[in-house]
Amino acid sequence: MDADDVADELYALPPSEFIAARDARVAEARRAEDADAAARIARLRRPSLAAWASNLLVRGARTEAAKLPELGQALREAHRTLDPEQFRELSHQQHRVVAALSRRAGELAAEAGQPVSETVLHEVERTLHAVLADPDAAEEWARGRLVKTLEAPVGFAGMTPESAAAPATRRGAPAAPPAREGGTPSRERARDRERARERKRTVDRARSAAEEAEAEADRRQRELDRAEQARQASTARAAEATAHVKDLETRLHEARTAQREAQAQADKDTTTVREADRAARQARKAADTAAAGLRRLSGSEEAGEETGEKAPGRRRGGG
Structure with missing residues (x-):
């Protein structure tokens, strides 16, 4: 698993989806027994809304975003050479570019299903001013993996919306410092x-x-x-x-x-058995009674037959 590809994928997601997606990727890397990728992915931090919106510009507005580092280089050169007229012109251009990119970041965030507030867009502008002022900040922003708002270097005039170059008495000459009350320069x-x-x-x-x-x-x-x-x-x-x-x-x-x-x-079957048993006993009793009657009748008949044969003999012997 390529941890850099996973990082690009995760930082393109809305912050609300980042943690679950990251943990799923960590688990996937561990199942693949890729401990190095799992550790690198686990260290990725969820971006703030402003950082995520700033990252969107790198992915979704490449042409417009590419102009920002070039403008920053020109501004730094004008600041180094103390060319107030050029610096003033570039400062106006800076404000236009930053405002346009900030609006574009808001549009891209809304298209991604995560509208952002004016406060968030103001933080996006702070990041863009830092990109103008600092080449390292510009390089970090260009990777599209910011996790927090970038800050312009302290004391670098002309890199924030509030600063502007002062008019010079002649081209190429720095403006005179404003008078101060009390104290030496x-x-x-x-x-x-x-x-x-x-x-x-x-x-x-x-x-x-x-x-x-x-x-x-x-x-x-x-x-x-x-x-x-x-x-x-x-x-x-x-x-x-x-x-x-x-x-x-x-x-x-x-x-x-x-x-x-x-x-x-x-x-029901028990009742049927009982009735059948009673009927069987009654039938057996009747059979026994009939058999007994038959035996009696059979015995009487035999006795009668024996009696009838002997009587005539006796009569014959008496005569």
Whole structure:
């Protein structure tokens, strides 16, 4: 399994589908005994909505997105050479391009079934400004696997919507710094550097807190996914057991019905046996009586025959 291909596939999905799809891919890699791919995929983090919408531009608006790093390079060159006129022109172009790409990201998100808010689109714009300001950020964005909003380097003027190049007194010359009340320029620069450092520390703390919150959200999502899988499995087992109980109840009802019918037939047959037994005894008794009568009659007849033969002889002997 190619972990890079899987990563491209996962980061194209809406964030709500990311965790389940990632875990399924991890399980698939483990079944294939590809431990390296399983470990790499398991480390992939779910993107924020703004990061996902920014990734959509890399995939769904390649032509428009390709212009952004080129514009960023031109802006950085103008900043390096202190060409205010060119910088001002490029800054206007920057705002148009960023606004157009932000709108396109919103359209792509809606087409993917996950509309995003203006707040999310504002974070997309922050990422695009970071891409303009920082070549490393541009390279990271171009991979289409952002997990959080990118931030422009602190102190790099002209890379945010609020900045703009100041007009110069002549072409190629930097504008004069604005007058400050109180303090020397070196002290002011020191305070500016300290403020910039403090802003960076604040951003770093906020980024760390956001990463921790994202990690906690991922952990909770995994717990929810596991609980949902367990619920589905137990629900399926309960449904199977319910069906089995219903089948047993049906068979028990049928068995009880058969038992009642068999008992009724047995009772009926018992009555028939009793009546037949009584009739047989009566018939036997009658037969015995008839036999006894026959024997008596047979004995009387034999006795009569014997008596009738002897009587005439006696009469003859007497005469």
